[in-house]
Amino acid sequence: MTSPDDSLDTIHALTGEGYKYGFVTDIESDSLPPGLDESTVRFISAKKQEPEWLLEWRLQAFRHWLTMENPDWAKLKVAPIDYQASSYYSAPKEGPKSLDEVDPELLKTYEKLGIPLGERAALAGIAVDAVFDSVSVATTFKSKLNEMGIIFCSFGEAVREHPELVRKYLGSVVPQGDNFFSALNSAVFSDGSFAYIPPGIRCPMELSTYFRINAAKSGQFERTLLICDKGSYVSYLEGCTAPMRDENQLHAAVVELIALEDAEIKYSTVQNWYPGDAQGKGGIYNFVTKRGACRGDRAKISWTQVETGSAITWKYPSCLLEGDGSVGAFYSVAITNNMQQADTGTKMIHLGKNTTSTIISKGISAGRGQNTYRGLVRMQPKAQNARNFTQCDSLLIGDRCGAHTVPYIEVRNPSARCEHEATTSKISDDQMFYCQQRGLSKEDALSLIVNGFCKEVLKELPMEFAVEAQKLLAVSLEGSVG
Amino acid sequence: MLNIKNLHAKITDGREILKGINLDVKPGEVHAIMGPNGSGKSTLASVLAGRPGYEVTEGSVTFDGKDLLPLAADERAREGIFLAFQYPVEIPGVNNMYFLRAALNAVRRHRGQPDLDAGQFLKAVRAKLKELEINDDLLQRGVNVGFSGGEKKRNEIFQMAMLEPKLGLLDETDSGLDIDALRLVSNGINKLRSPSRAMVLITHYQRLLDYIEPDHIHVLSGGKIVMSGDKTLAAELEKRGYAMLDETAA
Ligand SMILES: Nc1ncnc2c1ncn2[C@@H]1O[C@H](COP(=O)(O)OP(=O)(O)OP(=O)(O)O)[C@@H](O)[C@H]1O
Ligand SMILES: [Mg+2]
Numbered sequence: 001m002t003s004p005d006d007s008l009d010t011i012h013a014l015t016g017e018g019y020k021y022g023f024v025t026d027i028e029s030d031s032l033p034p035g036l037d038e039s040t041v042r043f044i045s046a047k048k049q050e051p052e053w054l055l056e057w058r059l060q061a062f063r064h065w066l067t068m069e070n071p072d073w074a075k076l077k078v079a080p081i082d083y084q085a086s087s088y089y090s091a092p093k094e095g096p097k098s099l100d101e102v103d104p105e106l107l108k109t110y111e112k113l114g115i116p117l118g119e120r121a122a123l124a125g126i127a128v129d130a131v132f133d134s135v136s137v138a139t140t141f142k143s144k145l146n147e148m149g150i151i152f153c154s155f156g157e158a159v160r161e162h163p164e165l166v167r168k169y170l171g172s173v174v175p176q177g178d179n180f181f182s183a184l185n186s187a188v189f190s191d192g193s194f195a196y197i198p199p200g201i202r203c204p205m206e207l208s209t210y211f212r213i214n215a216a217k218s219g220q221f222e223r224t225l226l227i228c229d230k231g232s233y234v235s236y237l238e239g240c241t242a243p244m245r246d247e248n249q250l251h252a253a254v255v256e257l258i259a260l261e262d263a264e265i266k267y268s269t270v271q272n273w274y275p276g277d278a279q280g281k282g283g284i285y286n287f288v289t290k291r292g293a294c295r296g297d298r299a300k301i302s303w304t305q306v307e308t309g310s311a312i313t314w315k316y317p318s319c320l321l322e323g324d325g326s327v328g329a330f331y332s333v334a335i336t337n338n339m340q341q342a343d344t345g346t347k348m349i350h351l352g353k354n355t356t357s358t359i360i361s362k363g364i365s366a367g368r369g370q371n372t373y374r375g376l377v378r379m380q381p382k383a384q385n386a387r388n389f390t391q392c393d394s395l396l397i398g399d400r401c402g403a404h405t406v407p408y409i410e411v412r413n414p415s416a417r418c419e420h421e422a423t424t425s426k427i428s429d430d431q432m433f434y435c436q437q438r439g440l441s442k443e444d445a446l447s448l449i450v451n452g453f454c455k456e457v458l459k460e461l462p463m464e465f466a467v468e469a470q471k472l473l474a475v476s477l478e479g480s481v482g
Numbered sequence: 483m484l485n486i487k488n489l490h491a492k493i494t495d496g497r498e499i500l501k502g503i504n505l506d507v508k509p510g511e512v513h514a515i516m517g518p519n520g521s522g523k524s525t526l527a528s529v530l531a532g533r534p535g536y537e538v539t540e541g542s543v544t545f546d547g548k549d550l551l552p553l554a555a556d557e558r559a560r561e562g563i564f565l566a567f568q569y570p571v572e573i574p575g576v577n578n579m580y581f582l583r584a585a586l587n588a589v590r591r592h593r594g595q596p597d598l599d600a601g602q603f604l605k606a607v608r609a610k611l612k613e614l615e616i617n618d619d620l621l622q623r624g625v626n627v628g629f630s631g632g633e634k635k636r637n638e639i640f641q642m643a644m645l646e647p648k649l650g651l652l653d654e655t656d657s658g659l660d661i662d663a664l665r666l667v668s669n670g671i672n673k674l675r676s677p678s679r680a681m682v683l684i685t686h687y688q689r690l691l692d693y694i695e696p697d698h699i700h701v702l703s704g705g706k707i708v709m710s711g712d713k714t715l716a717a718e719l720e721k722r723g724y725a726m727l728d729e730t731a732a
């Protein structure tokens with residue numbers, strides 16, 4: 001039995017733990033001055049020596065964007081964003097060719113982040129494409145993957161080396177004008193990652209991208225395109241951090257996944273962008289469009305995300321279940337502490353027969369954090385015998401935070417079935433006391449209980465990521481319980 | 483080892499529940515505390531373990547010569563106080579073994595011992611299971627999740643055995659146990675008796691004391707210890723009920 005006052009005091013006493021990834025790397029970068037018009041788009045395209053069709057594609061997106069409005073339907077309080085105040089291109093000055101040429105300062109940054117580049121990548125069995133600000137700086141393991149016909153490279157390189165694949169699939173899942181942020185991204189994206197797994201190939205290692213925003217006043221607009229050809233498999237990891245800065249920084253990425261017949265894509269994200277300080281100053285605005293298409297029968301796509309950072313998260317990784325018997329899954333842990341806001345969830349669009357989807361969402365709110373699950377399950381007329389199971393659990397820590405669940409269910413085929421379960425609970429003082437009575441510190445007790453709450457999601461993550469995620473949960477919640 | 487002097491404590495609504503407890507527990511001793519429902523037995527155990535929500539208004543408690551009251555619950559636990567809960571708490575999604583290893587390592591660190599890795603821990607678990615003659619069916623489940631009443635109590639005793647506290651406070655560990663489980667749990671407790679470890683058993687029933695012979699029996703009533711005696715006191719209480727308290731007082 002803790003009195004509310006007690007808990008509040010301890011919350012105050014313990015909040016404001018440091019953001020471990022808040023360092024700034026001191027390297028010269030080649031940046032555009034702030035501002036956005038057609039010439040910005042042309043500059044980026046020229047800088048990347050892009051073909052004409054891609055420039056046209058960007059310009060089309062830009063013109064569309066000009067006609068669009070910032071979306072306001074999410075349960076988020078967002079200060080107006082001045083899109084002219086951001087810089088749309090920032091690249092480290094020295095253009096690296098191989099790992100040896102990568103700026104040692106950069107490598108040190110990655111070391112601090114714990115990214116396994118080079119030797120460490122080999123040990124960890126991970127191929128990493130690291131995107132620093134806007135440019136992809138190093139792709140490890142490329143040759144090893146090449147032997148199997150797997151393409152894994154920066155987006156820019158894919159445009160140069162595999163234009164036919166890029167042209168075929170770019171925008172095929174998330175059209176340019178899909179939403180305000182996807183249109184912006186389509187106009188000004190500067191780099192990102194690309195992967196193609198040929199038919200029947202099981203990618204032997206986790207592919208991984210690490211995103212980091214370093215330069216001040218710069219937004220990051222990367223683009224990821226992942227194609228799994230018939231009967232192939234890949235597990236893809238994405239991690240994100242950013243330095244601590246007082247002003248808000250914009251991150252508007254687009255991720256498109258395509259799984260053909262019998263292919264499977266597992267996409268995991270650990271998002272730890274700088275969340276802002278305890279008063280809500282600074283932090284990343286994360287407006288991301290992620291969508292995968294199961295474009296063949298029995299294709300599978302699963303999204304697993306652990307969202308601990310960002311001042312604002314606006315993100316709905318979704319699945320278009322086009323092929324018959326295709327399978328979509330969304331496993332999510334979202335934490336909001338202090339002044340963080342998250343409006344996140346998924347869309348499962350059932351188009352084919354016998355399609356199934358699973359949604360497991362765990363929202364954790366602490367401090368004055370606001371956490372909304374927003375999810376759409378749509379069964380289209382042809383989705384005979386489609387099935388969805390949704391489970392949304394919210395955990396509240398303290399009494400000034402909020403949890404909200406907004407499920408939309410649209411069933412247009414009478415044989416389709418949706419199941420929805422939702423719970424909201426508070427960390428009980430009894431649980432805390434029980435753990436502490438066994439010798440665990442308050443912090444360890446909290447971390448243990450929260451990890452237990454998230455277990456169904458964490459077990460979907462690849463091993464090495466799961467360990468990282470568990471630690472991150474503990475760090476994100478430091479000081480949030482009395 | 484445990485020295486309680488004139489302990490007064492109230493709950494958040496201001497009601498005084500403990501009204502001047504005096505108790506002296508020496509290493510190796512087993513004390514039983516009996517008394518009517520609502521008399522403050524669990525409250526005493528909670529206050530000793532440092533559960534939030536109780537305020538000590540008067541008196542002192544020393545443990546191994548140290549002032550216990552300023553310590554937080556987890557510090558007291560690491561100092562060697564173990565509370566077997568009257569109602570053990572469920573922690574969904576947390577594996578029982580994982581939980582116990584985290585707890586054991588926290589306690590070991592405090593004692594200046596190295597952490598046990600998974601293998602060493604498993605070995606220690608096996609040894610204890612054998613010693614207590616209990617089986618391992620509960621270990622891979624969530625902490626107390628879906629355990630029957632008896633299983634929860636057995637799990638508490640197993641945790642105590644693993645954590646090797648100096649002082650065990652057992653709050654109605656015998657309640658809700660069938661005859662076989664009672665024997666099993668009592669056996670476990672007896673095996674944990676040692677010259678350096680003390681135990682305080684809170685119970686309503688003589689039958690537990692048939693298995694575990696206490697050195698002292700106290701009767702708690704209205705927030706005070708109103709009677710103390712040796713093991714024969716339990717039998718007498720069993721026969722005459724708590725009405726005998728009034729007769730004695732009269
Ligand atoms: N956290 C609490 N909040 C409110 N009341 C409490 C709390 N803890 C104890 N009490 C009250 O204090 C009194 C003593 O309770 P306690 O649980 O200590 O009794 P007990 O002797 O253990 O009883 P039993 O034999 O039924 O277990 C009761 O009136 C109980 O309602
Ligand atoms: Mg009681």
